[in-house]
Amino acid sequence: MxxxxxxxxxxxxxxxxxxxxxxxxxxxxxxxxxxxxxxxxxxxxxxxxxxxxxxxxxxxxxxxxxxxxxxxxxxxxxxxxxxxxxxxxxxxxxxxxxxxxxxxxxxxxxxxxxxxxxxxxxxxxxxxxxxxxxxxxxxxxxxGRKTALERTASFLLSMAERIGRPRGGSVEIELPMSRRDIADSLGLTIETISRQLSILRGDKVIETHGRAGVLIRSCGALEQRSGSLRDAA
Amino acid sequence: MxxxxxxxxxxxxxxxxxxxxxxxxxxxxxxxxxxxxxxxxxxxxxxxxxxxxxxxxxxxxxxxxxxxxxxxxxxxxxxxxxxxxxxxxxxxxxxxxxxxxxxxxxxxxxxxxxxxxxxxxxxxxxxxxxxxxxxxxxxxxxxGRKTALERTASFLLSMAERIGRPRGGSVEIELPMSRRDIADSLGLTIETISRQLSILRGDKVIETHGRAGVLIRSCGALEQRSGSLRDAA
DNA sequence: CTCTCGCTTTGATCCAGATCAAGGCGAAGA
DNA sequence: TCTTCGCCTTGATCTGGATCAAAGCGAGAG
The missing domain is CATH 2.60.120.10 (Jelly Rolls)
Known part of the structure; x- marks a missing residue:
């Protein structure tokens, strides 16, 4: 005991x-x-x-x-x-x-x-x-209703909130799960996850460091891509 | 009061x-x-x-x-x-x-x-x-992981369980929701729902009567199509 | 320091389901 | 009974993400 x-x-x-x-x-x-x-x-x-x-x-x-x-x-x-x-x-x-x-x-x-x-x-x-x-x-x-990019953005935001470390305006995340785990969570494939991350990287919204490190440079930009209701104006 | x-x-x-x-x-x-x-x-x-x-x-x-x-x-x-x-x-x-x-x-x-x-x-x-x-x-x-046909079969089974009336070996359901509602629930389109129902009808697994009436002729056959673990043998 | 294995990224092609487009058909009212 | 409007079904085409394929790359072992 x-x-x-x-x-x-x-x-x-x-x-x-x-x-x-x-x-x-x-x-x-x-x-x-x-x-x-x-x-x-x-x-x-x-x-x-x-x-x-x-x-x-x-x-x-x-x-x-x-x-x-x-x-x-x-x-x-x-x-x-x-x-x-x-x-x-x-x-x-x-x-x-x-x-x-x-x-x-x-x-x-x-x-x-x-x-x-x-x-x-x-x-x-x-x-x-x-x-x-x-x-x-x-x-x-x-x-049910989000695209691959929106799901990926939502996922990163959720992880930022739960295990992220704020670094000024950015948030640093050390992902404990593999691309396969993320894919199996979002109903996508590892290739698609990888491609979405590349897109976000290309758009300067995130940086990736090694396999696990992710730096969210702009939560706002991520939110815009996450398919939540924003354009309801 | x-x-x-x-x-x-x-x-x-x-x-x-x-x-x-x-x-x-x-x-x-x-x-x-x-x-x-x-x-x-x-x-x-x-x-x-x-x-x-x-x-x-x-x-x-x-x-x-x-x-x-x-x-x-x-x-x-x-x-x-x-x-x-x-x-x-x-x-x-x-x-x-x-x-x-x-x-x-x-x-x-x-x-x-x-x-x-x-x-x-x-x-x-x-x-x-x-x-x-x-x-x-x-x-x-x-x-996350099921095909259109599997989702439709799962949906019908769930409805059978919750609002179905057993009729011998069959189950009769009066669906209170439209095809659009079903589609919005399963992350599909109304056309796809309609097509899956037609397939099940063609396979003699269900009958449809009017817009709302569904008769499940074989729950077993539906379960086989619902993508639950069965072929784990 | 280098090797190596397994994860990850990137590219090419394919397909299930979305989208676009006509018709059917059933329930409510005249 | 007939009409009508709004769902529902069916067909044709398109596309986002899956699948297939082939390199990169990084962490741990030697």
């Missing part, structure tokens, strides 16, 4: 109200499984039962396997993100690390049942779910 | 535990705005603030406006569905009736704050959110 105490503490600080009883905290701790996910290892975490996952550190992708050879990245998650890993249904889901990541896994039903004694915890879960839902809906818009 | 008592009662029966105090029920009732949405009228309900919506009767679509002339149907909702109508952000959202519909609208923040006194209500909300999220993720898979 010593090994997983550090990730659980981080989770505890974020999710639990200060006033939670020590005994109650221990019950949650007993539900938690702590895991270190590594990108090298194969399929690290699949879901026979619905789980609640907390990313203590690192970066992961939630992947749905539509069929052999066809996979869709449902979402990326980073440090301190909390989300529901659905059980396999019509499609199978798995969680894969993009870098070495520490995660905490709770069985969803048991967690919710336990949380039902403390409304503040349920409320936190509800708000996180609402955020997940909102992001998922944004993705729906992107996949 | 007399007018809206019937829709609220339906909501109350579904969401509240039997034991809820009458006084507490009244507080929720005071938050609720009851509306009748009509397809004829223009933009019936937009969202300056995040709302919780309950469909008492009828059928509605949640629409996101990516930009002028480009809209994406995020989801369809039917009787007894409860969901979050997000406030306008990068995209603007609106709720539009497909038929005459009675809906109940709560401001999300106030509702959640009030519900925080009763964990059972929060739990119900959380589970409904999880369902919305699951459906949204299914849509992500459809839009």
């Amino acid at each position: 010593k090994i997983q105490s550090e990730p659980f503490d981080a989770f505890s600080r974020l999710v639990f109200p200060d006033a939670i009883a020590e005994q109650s905290r221990k019950r949650f701790a007993a539900l938690a499984k702590s895991r270190v996910l590594d990108p090298a290892r194969g399929k690290p975490l699949d879901a026979s039962v619905s789980s609640l996952v907390f990313i203590s550190s690192g970066a992961v992708k939630l992947v749905a396997h539509a069929s052999a050879e066809r996979e869709q990245v449902i979402a990326f998650y980073f440090s301190d993100d909390l989300f529901i890993l659905p059980e396999d249904g019509k499609h199978s889901f798995s969680l894969q690390a993009l870098q070495r990541s520490e995660v905490l896994i709770f069985p969803y039903e048991e967690f919710a049942a336990l949380a039902q004694k403390d409304c503040a915890i349920l409320r936190y879960l509800l708000d996180r779910s609402a955020l997940s839902l909102h992001r998922s809906r944004e993705k729906t818009i992107a996949l | 007399k007018i809206q008592s019937e829709p609220f009662d339906a909501f109350s029966r579904l969401v509240f535990p039997d034991a809820i105090a009458e006084q507490s029920r009244k507080r929720f009732a005071a938050l609720a705005k009851s509306r009748v949405l009509d397809p004829a009228r223009g933009k019936p309900l937009d969202a300056s603030v995040s709302s919780l919506v309950f469909i008492s009767s009828g059928a509605v679509k949640l629409v996101a406006h990516a930009s002028a002339e480009r809209e994406q149907v995020i989801a369809f909702y039917f009787s007894d569905d409860l969901f979050i109508l997000p406030e306008d952000g990068k995209h603007s959202f609106s709720l539009q009736a497909l038929q005459r519909s009675e809906v109940l609208i709560f401001p999300y923040e106030e509702f959640a704050a009030l519900a925080q006194k009763d964990c059972a209500i929060l739990r119900y909300l959380l589970d409904r959110s999880a369902l919305s999220l699951h459906r949204s993720r299914e849509k992500t898979i459809a839009l």
